[in-house]
Amino acid sequence: MDFEFAGVAEGIAREAGALLKEFYERGVEMEYKGDVDLVTEADKASEALIGRLLKEAFPSHGVYGEEGTRRALDSEYRWYVDPLDGTTNFAHGFPAFCVLLGLERREAGLAAGEDGEMVAGVTYDPLRNEMFVAERGRGAWLNGKRISVSKIRTLQESLTATGFPSQKRHENPNAHFYQEITLRSHGVRRAGSAGLDLAYVACGRLDGYWEFKLNPWDTSAGYLLVEEAGGTVTHFDGGKFTLDSREVLATNGLILPEMEHVFAEMFSGRGMGPLPTPAEFAERRKAAAR
C-alpha cells in the first residue's frame, strides 16, 4: 500500500509549495546558518507546515528534516524533508527551487547508518506547477504523465548539471570536474537546486548530474525518481549510492560508462592541477590582447 503515501505526500508538497510561492512573491529576509549557508523564514515555515501535515496524515512515521525536525526515527517509515531546495536562488529571486519529500521504509533491526528502501518520492516546483512523483516499482510521473530518462548515448551530445556546496567551496574539487565535463559535452548547468537537477534527469531534460556532499533530504526523492524513470544513481565509480553517500552521480544509464571514465581520470590526477592564479589569468589576458 506504499503508493498511497505518494498521493498524500503530493498534497503536502503542494501546500508547502503554495506557501513558498507566497513568500517568494513578497520577498524574504536572508539569514545565515553558517558562514555562507543561507536560510530564510520560508524554509522554516515550510518545514513546520510539512511536519504538521505529516504528523496528521501518518502519526507513527519518522521525520528527518533539513531545518532540524527529528521525530520517531526508529519507525518503520521515515520521511526525509527538504522544505525548500534552492534557498540561495529563492532568496535572490532566481526562479529555481522546489519542495522535496522522500519516504524510506526501514525494516526492523537496521543499524542507524544503514539504508532501508526508498518507497516514494515527491519533488514539487511551485513556480512551474510541476509535480514529479515516484513510487517504488510503479514508475515516475510528471503532472500525471509517465516520464523516463533521455536516450542520449554519448557524453559529447549530453547536457548535464552539477552543484556546489555553500560551505567550504575552496576545499571542493568540483570546479575541475565542472571544467572537464563542460569541455566534453553540450554543457553543464548549475541552476542551484539538487532536487530539480535529479528530477530533470528523470524526465530527460538532463542526461546526467553529479555533486559532492549532499544530504539525504537533497537526494532521497530524486534518487527514486531517477531509478523509476530507468536511470542510474551511483557513486562516481559506479558503486552503490546510499543516502549518506558523499557523492552522487545520476545518469540516463547510457552515458554512465563515459562519465565514470572521466571521473576516474580526474581522480587519478589528470586535469586536477591547481587552477590558474589571478596573476596568471592577468598574464593570459595581456597575451590574448597582444
Ligand code: IPD
Ligand atoms: C542546496 C541546493 C544546491 C546544491 C547544494 C544544496 P538548499 O540545497 O540543492 O543546488 O548545490 O549543495 O545544499 O540548501 O538550497 O536546500
Ligand code: CA
Ligand atoms: Ca537542499
Ligand code: CA
Ligand atoms: Ca533546503
